[in-house]
Amino acid sequence: xxxxxxxxxxxxxxxxxxxxxxxxxxxxxxxxxxxxxxxxxxxxxxxxxxxxxxxxxxxxxxxxxxxxxxxxxxxxxxxxxxxxxxxxxxxxxxxxxxxxxxxxxxxxxxxxxxxxxxxxxxxxxxxxxxxxxxx
Amino acid sequence: xxxxxxxxxxxxxxxxxxxxxxxxxxxxxxxxxxxxxxxxxxxxxxxxxxxxxxxxxxxxxxxxxxxxxxxxxxxxxxxxxxxxxxxxxxxxxxxxxxxxxxxxxxxxxxxxxxxxxxxxxxxxxxxxxxxxxxxxxxxxxxxxxxxxxxxxxxxxxxxxxxxxxxxxxxx
Numbered sequence: 001x002x003x004x005x006x007x008x009x010x011x012x013x014x015x016x017x018x019x020x021x022x023x024x025x026x027x028x029x030x031x032x033x034x035x036x037x038x039x040x041x042x043x044x045x046x047x048x049x050x051x052x053x054x055x056x057x058x059x060x061x062x063x064x065x066x067x068x069x070x071x072x073x074x075x076x077x078x079x080x081x082x083x084x085x086x087x088x089x090x091x092x093x094x095x096x097x098x099x100x101x102x103x104x105x106x107x108x109x110x111x112x113x114x115x116x117x118x119x120x121x122x123x124x125x126x127x128x129x130x131x132x133x134x135x
Numbered sequence: 136x137x138x139x140x141x142x143x144x145x146x147x148x149x150x151x152x153x154x155x156x157x158x159x160x161x162x163x164x165x166x167x168x169x170x171x172x173x174x175x176x177x178x179x180x181x182x183x184x185x186x187x188x189x190x191x192x193x194x195x196x197x198x199x200x201x202x203x204x205x206x207x208x209x210x211x212x213x214x215x216x217x218x219x220x221x222x223x224x225x226x227x228x229x230x231x232x233x234x235x236x237x238x239x240x241x242x243x244x245x246x247x248x249x250x251x252x253x254x255x256x257x258x259x260x261x262x263x264x265x266x267x268x269x270x271x272x273x274x275x276x277x278x279x280x281x282x283x284x285x286x287x288x289x290x291x292x293x294x295x296x297x298x299x300x301x302x303x304x305x306x
Binding site for chain 2: 059080081105108110112
């Protein structure tokens with residue numbers, strides 16, 4: 001019986017997580033439509049390219065999202081100050097993309113650090129679609 | 136089998152909690168150690184990219200300057216919303232090296248010239264004098280990264296405990 005409760009609790013918390021990722025994607029979708037009337041949807045393969053794309057930063061170094069989050073999002077990454085970053089793939093780390101304020105804070109910082117501009121809603125949605133697609 | 140696993144997890148978490156509680160204060164020589172401090176915002180916002188630096192490691196003017204320039208924080212963007220930034224800035228100021236009365240904070244504070252406002256603990260004279268026997272190449276080891284990563288060698292650094300019994304240099 002206890003096991004059944006435990007299972008149910010686990011099941012519902014994972015459902016709730018999935019729920020919040022989808023709500024977030026819906027929000028980015030609305031924004032993406034405002035940015036671009038020809039918006040057709042988010043694509044995991046575009047997100048994958050975005051994740052790995054290296055860009056020459058004005059400080060002279062090559063950077064990408066993979067610089068800190070590693071080339072394999074199922075694996076933990078590392079910050080410049082040598083601290084471990086938990087995996088980004090949602091299948092490995094269900095906490096990801098469950099807290100909108102946190103997501104927006106880090107998109108805000110990391111897009112400016114890597115691209116030297118804010119990310120578009122299209123880029124954010126593609127990025128999440130990619131991390132959702134990894135099994 | 137599953138039941139056993141649950142039991143094991145329970146026991147492990149109970150003993151981990153009691154160990155934490157037991158070590159919750161600070162170690163033996165209390166006027167030397169920095170006091171335990173807590174602020175939830177500081178803990179989440181200032182530990183994402185590196186270890187949590189105890190506020191007693193820098194004087195108030197240093198924290199003030201750092202918190203005013205988070206968008207360009209050691210080459211990274213660590214900006215916060217205004218409310219979080221102000222709350223953390225107040226907390227850091229209140230517990231800063233010049234507001235503390237423990238030997239470590241006093242020494243750090245005394246090693247900084249009045250006209251200087253260092254942003255790095257690792258560049259204060261107190262720090263360099265304590266680490267002058269450590270080669271630059273040691274700090275650059277993959278397991279360490281830089282002098283800023285205190286916790287790589289000082290296991291209890293996040294609690295402000297730098298006592299010699301808590302030092303182990305990783306390979």
